[in-house]
Amino acid sequence: MSNKKGRISLRGVRKVFGSFEALKSIDLEIEPVEFFALLGPSGSGKSTTLRVIAGLETPDDGAIFVDDEDVTFGPPGERDVAMVFQNYALYPHMTLAENIGFPLKMDKVPKADIPGRVREAAAKVKIDHLLHRRPGQLSGGQQQRCALARAIVRQPKLFLLDEPLSNLDAQLRLETRVELKKLQRELDVTAVYVTHDQEEAMTLADRMAVFLDGEIAQIGTPDEVFNKPANMAVAAFIGSPPMNLIAAQLDGSEIRIGDYRLALPGQNTRPPGPVILGIRPSHITLSDSGLKASLYLSENLGEGMLLNCLYGVDMIKVRLPEVRRINDGAALNLKFDPGQIHLFDPESRTRIEIG
Numbered sequence: 001m002s003n004k005k006g007r008i009s010l011r012g013v014r015k016v017f018g019s020f021e022a023l024k025s026i027d028l029e030i031e032p033v034e035f036f037a038l039l040g041p042s043g044s045g046k047s048t049t050l051r052v053i054a055g056l057e058t059p060d061d062g063a064i065f066v067d068d069e070d071v072t073f074g075p076p077g078e079r080d081v082a083m084v085f086q087n088y089a090l091y092p093h094m095t096l097a098e099n100i101g102f103p104l105k106m107d108k109v110p111k112a113d114i115p116g117r118v119r120e121a122a123a124k125v126k127i128d129h130l131l132h133r134r135p136g137q138l139s140g141g142q143q144q145r146c147a148l149a150r151a152i153v154r155q156p157k158l159f160l161l162d163e164p165l166s167n168l169d170a171q172l173r174l175e176t177r178v179e180l181k182k183l184q185r186e187l188d189v190t191a192v193y194v195t196h197d198q199e200e201a202m203t204l205a206d207r208m209a210v211f212l213d214g215e216i217a218q219i220g221t222p223d224e225v226f227n228k229p230a231n232m233a234v235a236a237f238i239g240s241p242p243m244n245l246i247a248a249q250l251d252g253s254e255i256r257i258g259d260y261r262l263a264l265p266g267q268n269t270r271p272p273g274p275v276i277l278g279i280r281p282s283h284i285t286l287s288d289s290g291l292k293a294s295l296y297l298s299e300n301l302g303e304g305m306l307l308n309c310l311y312g313v314d315m316i317k318v319r320l321p322e323v324r325r326i327n328d329g330a331a332l333n334l335k336f337d338p339g340q341i342h343l344f345d346p347e348s349r350t351r352i353e354i355g
C-alpha cells in the first residue's frame with residue numbers, strides 16, 4: 001500500500017431521490033494519486049457518486065472514508081476536495097486572478113501569498129498571460145483552464161471533475177484531454193473523473209468503474225474493461241460500436257452458430273449448452289466460408305468501413321480496414337477470429353473464462 005494521501009473508499013453507498021434509487025449499493029476503492037474514471041451513460045449515477053465523495057450529498061446508507069477517516073456525515077470543507085464542472089462555474093464579475101485566488105481568500109491565506117500562488121496555478125494550465133481578463137473575454141477552453149487553475153490553487157487532496165471537457169468542441173477537447181492528464185501526473189493528486197465518453201475514460205484513467213443503472217457493472221483498468229468485459233452489460237456498452245452478442249451453442253471445444261462452427265482457442269469444461277458469443281466488429285472478416293449473412297447497409301468511415309449485416313433478425317457489425325464497394329443485399333460469409341471471441345452465460349449474463 002502506498003503511504004501517499006488521497007485514498008477514497010465507498011462502502012455500500014446508497015442514495016435515494018424520492019422513490020428513485022439513484023445509487024443501489026456502491027463499493028469502490030480509489031487509490032492515492034490514481035486517475036479514476038466513473039464511466040457510464042447519462043443517468044447512471046456518476047455525478048451522484050462524485051457529489052457523495054465531495055460531501056455535497058449525504059448517502060442514505062453506507063459510508064465514505066478518505067484516508068481511513070469516516071467522512072460520511074462530515075461537511076464538504078473537511079474533505080480537502082476541489083471540483084471542476086462542465087459549465088466552469090466562474091464568477092463573471094471577477095478577473096481570472098480573482099477567480100483563481102478566491103478559494104485562497106476563503107481559506108484565509110495571507111494576502112501577500114495569494115498573487116504568487118495564483119500565478120503558479122495559472123502557469124500550470126498556461127493562462128498566466130490572461131490573469132487581468134474577465135471570463136466573458138475568454139474562449140470556452142480558456143474558461144475551463146481557469147476553472148482548473150482555481151481547483152488546483154489550494155493543492156487539494158482530491159480532485160473531482162464532472163464532465164469537464166463536455167462543453168468544448170471536438171478539437172479542443174482532445175487537446176485539453178492530453179493536458180489534463182499531464183497536469184494530474186504533475187500534481188500527484190487523486191483524480192476522480194466523471195464522463196459518459198468512453199474514449200476519454202480509456203485514455204485518461206488508470207482504472208475505471210463502469211456505471212449502469214445506479215450500480216457498478218465492472219471495475220478495472222481500461223485494458224481489462226475493454227478486453228475482458230465482466231458481463232454482457234459492459235460488453236454491450238464498451239467499444240464503438242460495441243461488440244456483437246450472438247446466441248450460440250457450446251459443445252466441447254466447438255461453438256456453433258447455426259451451421260457455422262468455430263473451434264475454441266482453449267479448453268472448455270462446461271457441459272454442452274447455449275452461450276452468448278461476443279466478438280468485436282474488427283475481429284470479423286469476409287471470407288469464402290463462414291457465417292452466412294447479408295449486407296443490410298455499409299457505412300464509409302473514411303478509414304475503413306462498417307458493414308451492418310443481417311443474420312436472421314440479428315444485426316452483426318463488421319469493421320473492415322479498407323473501403324470497398326459491396327451492394328446492399330449481397331450475400332456475405334463472416335469469419336470470426338477464434339482468438340478474439342468472448343463467451344457469456346445466458347442466464348447470469350457473466351463472462352465465461354475460456355481455459
Ligand SMILES: Nc1ncnc2c1ncn2[C@@H]1O[C@H](COP(=O)(O)OP(=O)(O)O)[C@@H](O)[C@H]1O
Nearest residue numbers: 017020022040041042043044045046047048049
Ligand atoms: N437532486 C436530485 N433529485 C432527484 N433526482 C435526481 C437528483 N440528482 C440526480 N437525480 C437522478 O438520479 C439519477 C442519476 O443522476 P446522476 O448521478 O446525475 O447521473 P449521471 O451523472 O450518471 O448522468 C438520474 O436519474 C437523475 O435524474
Ligand SMILES: [Mg+2]
Nearest residue numbers: 046047048194
Ligand atoms: Mg452527470
